[in-house]
Structure formats: structure tokens, C-alpha cells
Amino acid sequence: MAPNIPADLKYSKSDEWVRAEGDEVVIGITDYAQDQLGDIVYLELPQVGASFAPGQSFGAIESVKASSELYAPVGGEVVAVNSALEANQEPINRDPYGAGWLVRLRPSGEQEELLDAAAYARYCEERAH
Amino acid sequence: MLQRTVLYDSHLAAGARMVEFGGWEMPVQYSGLIEEHQAVRGGAGLFDISHMGRVMVRGPQATAFLQYVTTCDVTAIPLGHSSYGLLCQPDGGVVDDIFIYHVPDEYLVVVNAANRARDWAWLEQHARNFDVELEDRSERWAMVALQGPAAEALIAGAEDSEAVEIGYLPFHGVALTRLFGHTVLIARTGYTGEDGFELFFDTEHAPALWQRLLALGGPGSVKPCGLGARDSLRFEACLALYGHELSEAINPYEARLGWVVKLDKGDFVGREALAAIKAHGPARRLAGFELLGKGVARSDYPVHTVDGTPVGHVTSGMPSPTLGKPLGMALVPTALSAEGSEFDVIIRDRPVRARVVKMPFYKPRYKK
Known part of the structure; x- marks a missing residue:
């Protein structure tokens, strides 16, 4: 089944999505990434106030079978983390673009080269073969 | 080119996600690893293990x-x-x-x-x-495993079968029987820590038998299970996985499999070396551990003493679905392998304290 890739988001090659909201950005993992990992059972998120450079690891996400590091697609300072996920990570699998969001950043202006939805869809397609 | 078992098309039709394992293209999961894991702990799951x-x-x-x-x-x-x-x-x-x-x-x-x-x-x-x-006989016979506490009753209820008295087959027993009209070699063996059976039969009947086995007990009674659940189930029961707890560089005493080595049975390949290892005691040993800090230990992560000296590595690790916490096995110096010992697992460049616990993590429920 083709992964859900909303047209209005930007994507990193490490399978994070980025949504601009005012002068902040919200970051999560894509439907493709959650599907590859399977049921997520463990999550490590940064503290509010921590700063990350683009491409820097800001946490980790784990299923029973695999670990995956989380990389900041956009540099910036963490202004909020989705602390509801600490007790229950299931929203990441069920609703990766909504209730499964991970962190909110105030961008520093530096960012990785991000893909639009069409380019990210091609990138997922390439890896399926 | 990856090899495929005779049940490849059955797996695709059931919506399996396929992955590479040991040169084979195998189902890693169907409905979801945890659901499949729980099906085997609480009911019954069916695995294609024809790649063996x-x-x-x-x-x-x-x-x-x-x-x-x-x-x-x-x-x-x-x-x-x-x-x-x-x-x-x-x-x-x-x-x-x-x-x-x-x-x-x-x-x-x-x-x-x-x-x-x-x-x-x-x-x-x-x-x-x-x-x-x-x-x-690998090409001519397929091999599947029906595992879980419900497996015995399900097999006993199979139509057109002679397996009604399967209850008499002891743990590790093997017998020729008839299942759904086909001749099947059935053994009370498995790799999950549960009661269950491994079945061998002609590849010609494999897709039909797979479907009949999945239909046992009515819809949903038998879950198709992938290699993901196979690994998490064997991990909780601390059953060795070759390439992890065992290898050419790991001897049986290190892997706590001394009970499989019968030094007094006469000559065999490795006997002299194994007798010497046993006499001296192995320098390192497998230890089961739980993490006291946050994180998940994975295969090949380094193990350090609490003062930072590298001394070993993790052989397998994951969040245990049944026990609900991250556990692991590691090869560490024998002195650090005793229950209650502590060491650090290096998770993404950060030491996380671990304490040695009793193995197996999950006590197998075999039929005796």
C-alpha cells in the first residue's frame, strides 16, 4: 500500500515531516517511517529549550524489532514536545501527521535540503524496490 | 536473487511485509509484530519456516x-x-x-x-x-510451526486427520500422521517458549495445508506470524539465535549451552577443546539483563564496566512485548555474568546502566 504523504508538508530523507505553523515548525515521522518500524513501543524526545543543528539527532524511536534515530530536518530550539506520547506511542503509528507529532521548534533559519511531497513519494517508491 | 519458499504467494496474499533473512525473502509480519507475538503467547500462531x-x-x-x-x-x-x-x-x-x-x-x-x-x-x-x-530434503518438504497454548486442541480438531490423539505426543516427540488428508511428519518442537508443533510435508501440498491450518478453529483462531514475532518470542524464552548468541567465535559454554555438550559420550568434533574450556571455565558468558536507565539495547551495542572499560557486546535486545520492558542478552566477562551484577550498555554513545537478571526472561510453558 502506498504511504500517506500529505501535499502541504516538507520531508527529509531521514523520513521526518516538517509543517510550518506561524514562525514555528512541527516535526514528526512519516507514514512510511512508522510503517517500516512497526508498532512503536519506546520514544526518547529532547527537553524543551534544547537546540539542534539541522541533521543532528534529537531523539530515538523504537519498535520491538528496530531502532531509529530522529534527525532534526530544521535547526532550532525546542519549544514543545508531545509529552502525551511518553505513556502511549500508539498515535505515532495511527496518526503520524496529527496526534503523533513529536516536537515543535523555533527555527534557527538553517535547514537540511527538504523534499516536497512529490519528491518524497518518489524517494519512498525507490526504496520499495 | 533472494530465495523464496513455496509459501511466498500465500504470504503476499495475506498482506505480509517481506524482508531479507539469511538469503531468503521471508514475511517479517502480517497484522503486526505485537499482535502476532500475543497470539502465540495466548492462542496460536502459524509460521512458515521452510527456509530452514x-x-x-x-x-x-x-x-x-x-x-x-x-x-x-x-x-x-x-x-x-x-x-x-x-x-x-x-x-x-x-x-x-x-x-x-x-x-x-x-x-x-x-x-x-x-x-x-x-x-x-x-x-x-x-x-x-x-x-x-x-x-x-529442503526443497521437497515444506516446514511450518503451529505454536501456542491452543495448538494442541486445534490440531486435534483438524478434519480428515489422524491427529485426534496428538495429546499423547510428548515434548520433543515426532510421529508420522495424517492431517487434512495429507501425510505429515509432526513434532512437538518449536522456538517460541510455548507448547506447539512443527510440521513437515510435501511442498506440493504446502499452500493448501497452510490455508487449512490458518482456518483451524474458525476465523482469527490461528494468526499467521512472521519472523519479527519469531524473534521476539524466542528472545523472551532466551533461545539462542545463530549469528547472535552463537557463532564460530562463541563456544557452547559461553552461550550457557554446556548442557548440550556430552563430553562423556566418546569422541566427537571439538571434544578436546570443549573439555579444556569446561575445565578452566569460560572467560566470558552470556548474561540476561534489564536496563536501569532509559533506552533499548540492540545487537552489537558495546558493553562497558561501570568505570568505562569495554568488556563485551549485546547479542540480542529489544523491548519485551510480554514483560513490557527493554531486555537484552550480552556476552560479558564471567565475573559480570552473575545475577545482580551491573554494567553499562552504550546506547548511541551514552552509557546506560544494566543489571543482570535471571534467564529465561519468560519461563517456557512446554507440555511435559
């Missing part, structure tokens, strides 16, 4: 040959029974871990998928000095 190797050993010296190439006492396996065993190198390192089934006039040896070619060469090389015949 099946070798028949027969001839006047079949017993003597297997006695020489394995560490277990093959003369102690009665007809209709089976035993876990190891193939060891002369230095005591493990070539593979295997299962030996004693069936009329021959033995069926089941070997790991990734080691099929190497094991075959190893067996053939040693067979030259014995009056034995080896036959690779």
Missing part, C-alpha cells in the same frame, strides 16, 4: 556419524523423539545449532537457513569416513 534446511541422514553408521559431528548424545534419542544439538569446530566454536529427529530408519536434521550450504558441506566432509548417506 532439512537433511536426511541414513545408513548403517547414521547414529555413529551424528554422534561424531554433534555435541549431544544421539544414541540417547529414542525412535520417535528429537533433540537439540550443536555442530562444533575443532576449537569449540559453533558451526550451527540444529535439531535432530529420530524417525524410522533415519534421522532428520534441521539446520538454520543462513547456514544451509555451509552445514551441508560440513556434514558431507565428515560423512566420508562413515557408511552413511545424506539427502537434502
Whole structure:
């Protein structure tokens, strides 16, 4: 089944999505990434106030079978983390673009080269073969 | 090009996600790893394990040959029974871990998928000095495992079968029976820590038998399970996985499999080295651990003493679905392997404290 890739988001090659909201950005993992990992059972998120450079690891996400590091697609300072996920990570699998969001950043202006939805869809397609 | 089992199309039709494992394209999960894991702990799950190797050993010296190439006492396996065993190198390192089934006039040896070619060469090389015949049955027979506490009742209720008295088949017993009108070799063996069966049958009937087994007990009673759940189930029961807890560089005493090595049975490959290792005690040993800090330990993560000296590595680790916490196994110096010992697992460049706990993490519920 083709992964859900909303047209209005930007994507990193490490399978994070980025949504601009005012002068902040919200970051999560894509439907493709959650599907590859399977049921997520463990999550490590940064503290509010921590700063990350683009491409820097800001946490980790784990299923029973695999670990995956989380990389900041956009540099910036963490202004909020989705602390509801600490007790229950299931929203990441069920609703990766909504209730499964991970962190909110105030961008520093530096960012990785991000893909639009069409380019990210091609990138997922390439890896399926 | 990856190899595929005879059930490949059945897996795709059931919505499996396929992955590479030991040169094979196998289902890693169908509905979801945790759901499949829980199905086996609480009901029944069906696994395609046809990627494993099946070798028949027969001839006047079949017993003597297997006695020489394995560490277990093959003369102690009665007809209709089976035993876990190891193939060891002369230095005591493990070539593979295997299962030996004693069936009329021959033995069926089941070997790991990734080691099929190497094991075959190893067996053939040693067979030259014995009056034995080896036959690779891997292509002709399929192999599936029906595992879980409900497995016995489900098999007993199978239509057009002679397996109604399956309750009499003891743990590790093996017998020829009829299931859904087909001849099937059935063994009370498995790799999940639950009661259950492994079935061998002609590949020709495999897709039909797979469907009939999945339909046992009505919709949803038997869940198709992938290699993901197979790994998490065996991990909780602390059953060794070759390439992780066992390898050419790991000996049975290090892997806590000394009970599989029968030094007093006569000569066998590796005996001298293994006797010396046992006499001195292994320098390192497998230890089960839980993490006291946050994180998940994974295979190959380094293990340090609490003051930072590298001393070992994690062999397997994951968040245990049944116990609800991240657990692991590691090869560490023997002094650090005792229950209650502490060491650090290096998770993404950060030491996380771990404490040694009793193995197995999940106490197997075999039928005795």
C-alpha cells in the first residue's frame, strides 16, 4: 500500500515531516517511517529549550524489532514536545501527521535540503524496490 | 536473487511485509509484530519456516556419524523423539545449532537457513569416513510451526486427520500422521517458549495445508506470524539465535549451552577443546539483563564496566512485548555474568546502566 504523504508538508530523507505553523515548525515521522518500524513501543524526545543543528539527532524511536534515530530536518530550539506520547506511542503509528507529532521548534533559519511531497513519494517508491 | 519458499504467494496474499533473512525473502509480519507475538503467547500462531534446511541422514553408521559431528548424545534419542544439538569446530566454536529427529530408519536434521550450504558441506566432509548417506530434503518438504497454548486442541480438531490423539505426543516427540488428508511428519518442537508443533510435508501440498491450518478453529483462531514475532518470542524464552548468541567465535559454554555438550559420550568434533574450556571455565558468558536507565539495547551495542572499560557486546535486545520492558542478552566477562551484577550498555554513545537478571526472561510453558 502506498504511504500517506500529505501535499502541504516538507520531508527529509531521514523520513521526518516538517509543517510550518506561524514562525514555528512541527516535526514528526512519516507514514512510511512508522510503517517500516512497526508498532512503536519506546520514544526518547529532547527537553524543551534544547537546540539542534539541522541533521543532528534529537531523539530515538523504537519498535520491538528496530531502532531509529530522529534527525532534526530544521535547526532550532525546542519549544514543545508531545509529552502525551511518553505513556502511549500508539498515535505515532495511527496518526503520524496529527496526534503523533513529536516536537515543535523555533527555527534557527538553517535547514537540511527538504523534499516536497512529490519528491518524497518518489524517494519512498525507490526504496520499495 | 533472494530465495523464496513455496509459501511466498500465500504470504503476499495475506498482506505480509517481506524482508531479507539469511538469503531468503521471508514475511517479517502480517497484522503486526505485537499482535502476532500475543497470539502465540495466548492462542496460536502459524509460521512458515521452510527456509530452514532439512537433511536426511541414513545408513548403517547414521547414529555413529551424528554422534561424531554433534555435541549431544544421539544414541540417547529414542525412535520417535528429537533433540537439540550443536555442530562444533575443532576449537569449540559453533558451526550451527540444529535439531535432530529420530524417525524410522533415519534421522532428520534441521539446520538454520543462513547456514544451509555451509552445514551441508560440513556434514558431507565428515560423512566420508562413515557408511552413511545424506539427502537434502529442503526443497521437497515444506516446514511450518503451529505454536501456542491452543495448538494442541486445534490440531486435534483438524478434519480428515489422524491427529485426534496428538495429546499423547510428548515434548520433543515426532510421529508420522495424517492431517487434512495429507501425510505429515509432526513434532512437538518449536522456538517460541510455548507448547506447539512443527510440521513437515510435501511442498506440493504446502499452500493448501497452510490455508487449512490458518482456518483451524474458525476465523482469527490461528494468526499467521512472521519472523519479527519469531524473534521476539524466542528472545523472551532466551533461545539462542545463530549469528547472535552463537557463532564460530562463541563456544557452547559461553552461550550457557554446556548442557548440550556430552563430553562423556566418546569422541566427537571439538571434544578436546570443549573439555579444556569446561575445565578452566569460560572467560566470558552470556548474561540476561534489564536496563536501569532509559533506552533499548540492540545487537552489537558495546558493553562497558561501570568505570568505562569495554568488556563485551549485546547479542540480542529489544523491548519485551510480554514483560513490557527493554531486555537484552550480552556476552560479558564471567565475573559480570552473575545475577545482580551491573554494567553499562552504550546506547548511541551514552552509557546506560544494566543489571543482570535471571534467564529465561519468560519461563517456557512446554507440555511435559
